Amino acid sequence: MSDVLGDLNWLGVLVGFIALSLLGGLWFVALFPKAYNRSLGRDANAKAPSTPLFFAGPPLAGLIITLTSAILFAALNIDSYGDALLFGLIVGVGYLTANTVTIAINPNFPRPLLYAAISGSYNLVGSLIVSAVLLAV
Template identity: 50%
Template sequence: MFSVLADINWLAVLIAAVASFLIAGAWFGAVIAKPYAVALGREGAPAPASTPVSTFGPLVCILVTLLTSAVLVEALDITGTGDAIVFGLLVGVGYLSAMTFQIAINPNFPRPLYYGVLNAPYFVITGVLSSVTLVLMR
């Protein structure tokens, strides 16, 4: 399966990563900024200062996720847009959203289910868009 690394369109991975990063900025910075603060128990508190890890860490995570998806797209020989959408939904719902809920269900998140509900759409949307990008640029 790892012989597919040579077949991956790295430009597609980069484009999908940048798009996902920009969507994250819009989603978390504007669309759900206030509800997100509530989910984290930080409503009314100033936003934490940006650090290199909080700024670039998500991009690294996005790249790892996209590389994994690109390997699976190649290994599973996904070539059609419909199959790309299904694959993106599987990744977005079955892995990313489920993990978001799992991570949030601990005492450090005051509203874990709310946190998961706010995050899940981002992962589903970017999972589908990224998968379609990877397949269309194969």
């Protein structure tokens, strides 16, 4: 599998990473900020922390997700939109959303199902977008 690194679509990784980062901002800042705050037990109008970790962590994780998807794309020789979207669906539901649900059922989350619905659906949509971008670019 290490021989696929030379076959990666680096432009696709860059564009997919940017798309996933923009989706995160849209999802958590514009579309679902109040519900997301409620899922975490915060006041619905609470402001997000402005720490370096808050700003750097999600994009770094998004880059890792995008790069991992690109490696698997190359290893699996995905070359059609049907296969790309199926891959995005499998990874989105089977890994990203399932892991989000596992994290959410931690007793420290006051509304685990709401958190899982918001963050899990972001992960699913993001996985589909990254998969489509990796094939298109």
